[in-house]
Amino acid sequence: MRFIHTADLHLGKRLHDVPLLEDQIYMLDELRRLAVERAADAVVIAGDVYQSSSPPSEAMSAFDGFVTALAAEGIRVFAISGNHDSERRVSYLASLVRGSGIYVSERFTGALQQFTLTDGHGEIVVSLLPFVKPITVRRCFPDEVIESYQDAAAAVLRHSPIDTAKRNILVCHQFITGAELAGSEELSVGGVENIDAALFGDFDYVALGHIHRAQRVGRDTVRYAGSPLKYSLAEAAHKKSAAVVDMGAKGEVSIELVPLTPLHDVREVEGFLDEIMRMPYSEDYVRVTVYDELVPPDARVTVTTVFPNLLRFEVRNSKTGAAAESVEPQDVENKSVEALFCDFFSMQNNGIQPNEEQLALIRRVLSESGEEEE
Numbered sequence: 001m002r003f004i005h006t007a008d009l010h011l012g013k014r015l016h017d018v019p020l021l022e023d024q025i026y027m028l029d030e031l032r033r034l035a036v037e038r039a040a041d042a043v044v045i046a047g048d049v050y051q052s053s054s055p056p057s058e059a060m061s062a063f064d065g066f067v068t069a070l071a072a073e074g075i076r077v078f079a080i081s082g083n084h085d086s087e088r089r090v091s092y093l094a095s096l097v098r099g100s101g102i103y104v105s106e107r108f109t110g111a112l113q114q115f116t117l118t119d120g121h122g123e124i125v126v127s128l129l130p131f132v133k134p135i136t137v138r139r140c141f142p143d144e145v146i147e148s149y150q151d152a153a154a155a156v157l158r159h160s161p162i163d164t165a166k167r168n169i170l171v172c173h174q175f176i177t178g179a180e181l182a183g184s185e186e187l188s189v190g191g192v193e194n195i196d197a198a199l200f201g202d203f204d205y206v207a208l209g210h211i212h213r214a215q216r217v218g219r220d221t222v223r224y225a226g227s228p229l230k231y232s233l234a235e236a237a238h239k240k241s242a243a244v245v246d247m248g249a250k251g252e253v254s255i256e257l258v259p260l261t262p263l264h265d266v267r268e269v270e271g272f273l274d275e276i277m278r279m280p281y282s283e284d285y286v287r288v289t290v291y292d293e294l295v296p297p298d299a300r301v302t303v304t305t306v307f308p309n310l311l312r313f314e315v316r317n318s319k320t321g322a323a324a325e326s327v328e329p330q331d332v333e334n335k336s337v338e339a340l341f342c343d344f345f346s347m348q349n350n351g352i353q354p355n356e357e358q359l360a361l362i363r364r365v366l367s368e369s370g371e372e373e374e
Contacts, residue, residue: 001119004035005243007046007173007209008227010084012059014051015231015266015285016311021058026263027228028066031242034258035075038244041119043070046209046225047082047131047173049090060089071100078115080105081130082173082209090130105130105171110140112160112170121249124167127203129156131173131210149174149193162202167250170200173209179224182212182235197222205245205253214241214257221253230266233287233311237268264309270316273299279306287312293319297344337366 011024035043050059067077079102081090087107097104103115105128112127137152138144141159146152153174162168175193197218200206206222212235214226225243230236241257248254265284269276273290286307290299292315300313341362345354354362 001042001117001124001247002038002040003042003044003169003245003247004031004038004040005044005046005207005223005225005245006031006228007207007225008048008082008212008231009045009063010048010051010227010229010231011062012051012055013231018285018309018311020229021056021062023229023263024059025062025065027260028062030260031228032066032069032073034242034244035070036073038258040075040244041117042076042078042126044126044169044171044207045077045079046171046207047080048084048209049079049081050085052084053086053089055089067097067102071097071102074101076101076103076117078103078126078128078171080128080171080173080209083131085131087130103128108132108136108140110137110159111156114160119247121247122166124169124247125163126169126171127160127162129153129170129172129174132156150195150199153195153199157199157202164202165250167247168203169205169207169247170203171207171209172200175210176208176217176222176224179211179217180213180215182226182232182238204247204251207245213238214243220255223255228260229262233266233268236266236287266311269307273303276303277306281306283307283309285309285311287314289314289316291317293317295344297340338362 009024011021013020031043049063070077079090081087090104103126105113108130112129115126117124117126132152134146134148134152137155138146141155144155146155174195176197177194178197200222204221208217208222208224211224212227212231214224216223223243226240228240228242230238230240240260240262242260244256244258246254267284267286268289269279269286270289271291273292273295276288276290286309288303288307288310295315296302300310303313304310342354346352
């Protein structure tokens, strides 16, 4: 059996208030093409299908179109809800679409949802475990002590018989101890979500979601696919991929990470302003950092002629120090000359605002030049 492992689609997400749905639809089609080209039997989506529990209708339509297109190619889909999803919304009509080869986690009732497939090596059991909190599992097993995420996962597995003679795949959306964060995840503080990978010893492959950086945890076959797109500037240097997993006979698993190419990349651009202005036009999502000692107050607007999808503009020079001083987006045309002067003064003086004497001077200059405030 061959399947594509992905996760954390976050359909409907915005990056610095920039809508990403066009990029996400493009990436979904990349995943579909990969599944078709590699003759995959299934696509596994390990949670966080949507960015929120109430996704926009366009995001829902995008996911519907994706799974429908896969089903039309005869490719099965296994998907679970993550911590961002509404369990009810993701599982809506789950029983009806199952006949089309689309298997979606339903409302959690205390045990894994299991589906059996067959290939030339025998049976493969795919177990779905949506994101669950200890309180959710505690309601299912009121007589057991369940205080942590570790306790919760252990209880679910105890109440879900696993035939280790067969090949077993677990699809799970949790934080596994030792995983390296990407920077765009939303996790509880203090490590309370941690689950030990040792719990998954009975599974031949564990398809994880929740962490946006692709990685193995403990062994090769316990793996986060990572998000297919970069969802923060902290991920600018990351390489996004999908895992192509081949399961042969019991104990035979091979994994290939296939790079994914986005419609627009997320990246960092640094240099002196005149250098940046000579760079090729790009619609990538960028953070621009300039090194100039004197930065024109309209520099940010000027940079958008080269990088229209500018997310952040920062200055790093002898006045701002080693750490970049952020210059928030401003609409220069709608600001007074005095306000622009204050912004410029602050930017050049490590955040210090002009004093009353300096303001009086600029007001006098403006008055004499006919640029008085309205």
